Amino acid sequence: MTPEQIIELLGLERGTCGYMASTYLSPLEVAPGSAVPRTIGQALYFLITPDAGVALHRIQSDQIYHHYAGDALEVLLLPDDGAARTVVVGSELEYGMRPQLFIPAGTFHVARLEDGGVCALLGTTSWPGVADDEFERGDASLLQRRHPEIAQQIAEFAAA
Numbered sequence: 001m002t003p004e005q006i007i008e009l010l011g012l013e014r015g016t017c018g019y020m021a022s023t024y025l026s027p028l029e030v031a032p033g034s035a036v037p038r039t040i041g042q043a044l045y046f047l048i049t050p051d052a053g054v055a056l057h058r059i060q061s062d063q064i065y066h067h068y069a070g071d072a073l074e075v076l077l078l079p080d081d082g083a084a085r086t087v088v089v090g091s092e093l094e095y096g097m098r099p100q101l102f103i104p105a106g107t108f109h110v111a112r113l114e115d116g117g118v119c120a121l122l123g124t125t126s127w128p129g130v131a132d133d134e135f136e137r138g139d140a141s142l143l144q145r146r147h148p149e150i151a152q153q154i155a156e157f158a159a160a
Helices: 003-010 140-146 148-159
Strands: 019-025 042-048 054-058 062-070 073-078 085-089 100-103 108-113 120-127
Touching: 003 019, 003 042, 042 108, 054 148, 062 073, 073 100, 073 148, 085 100, 108 148, 140 148
Parallel strands: none
Antiparallel strands: 019 042, 042 120, 054 108, 062 100, 062 120, 073 085, 073 108
8 A cells, every 4th residue: 555545544643743543541640759640551653754764752651652564664763861772673673673662651752764764653652541641852962961872873863
């Protein structure tokens, strides 16, 4: 299928992670710590294309990316308390790819298709769910200062 056919079939809309659609919000709510109440968990689809990558951002919930179809996705993880790393999420296990990627709460991340890719269909689940005010866009220049050893890579990912 073409990216346009997938977008139409799944009812995806342009968002911070390519083209997106929510698929599940638990009816159960939690209020972790002093945070506002939110769903205990949620899931969504997202489709990445060469012109619609994953914007540099973080949320305050743990999440897992699930690769469903298409090309591999390169994800740059920029934790506050550790070394930055790039992980490839995809189906070619023999090349070190994995179909799931755990992203700890509070980790800035940005993603793009591997070179030459046409599209990648993924899902993400998060728990607890994301409250409206918890999505935080990343400042590439600030993250470059925090991770000077990969400043160029941050710039390349953020521009994709």
